Amino acid sequence: MTDSLTASVVKTLFSEELQKIKHFQYGPHLIAPAHFVVLATRIHFFGTIAIKHSSTQSSPGQYLSDKNELWFNFKKAETLPERAVVVHEATHAILDMNKAYLSVGDTETMAYVAQCQYARANNEEQGNRLEMRDHEGNLIPEEDDVFRFGWDIAGTLLSGGTPSQADYQQLKNAVIGHPNYSENYAMQAKNDGIYAVG
Numbered sequence: 001m002t003d004s005l006t007a008s009v010v011k012t013l014f015s016e017e018l019q020k021i022k023h024f025q026y027g028p029h030l031i032a033p034a035h036f037v038v039l040a041t042r043i044h045f046f047g048t049i050a051i052k053h054s055s056t057q058s059s060p061g062q063y064l065s066d067k068n069e070l071w072f073n074f075k076k077a078e079t080l081p082e083r084a085v086v087v088h089e090a091t092h093a094i095l096d097m098n099k100a101y102l103s104v105g106d107t108e109t110m111a112y113v114a115q116c117q118y119a120r121a122n123n124e125e126q127g128n129r130l131e132m133r134d135h136e137g138n139l140i141p142e143e144d145d146v147f148r149f150g151w152d153i154a155g156t157l158l159s160g161g162t163p164s165q166a167d168y169q170q171l172k173n174a175v176i177g178h179p180n181y182s183e184n185y186a187m188q189a190k191n192d193g194i195y196a197v198g
């Protein structure tokens, strides 16, 4: 019996909404819509990655490559921002599955591009981008810039264009300036495949 969180994650990964994103190349690394179907298959039919809930974690999602676990702070991926978080974390899992050799900063850059593309492609209200605000409703620039620059790249890709190296560098600089990544962005991501652990 599949729990509702896992079911909602698999549903998002198999969805037609996710097939709206455009493939993109970052250095030698490719993310394409079909990758998410492969990942969903691995989760749904083989249980290679465990989907878990934590109400205490500070970020909405997290992928642990050493344990092959996806963690979310919501019990079911329902809203567009929540499903976009699933796409972000799934991008990390795909890069692990593909044993992509790249830094934490570069994996985050790719994850934000996929997340913003998914949200922008399925956004009913144009101009209503993903963002990060404080409790008083003010944008938090050091945390919001990943969405601001990711949203621009997403727009270029979705309209059939190719973002420039400078566009990607601007997003990567925003990742480096984000408090979650400022200490580990230069480390290699542990993308060692998603074979069964234990």
Ligand SMILES: [Zn+2]
Binding pocket: 088, 089, 092, 107, 108, 111
């Ligand atoms: Zn991430």
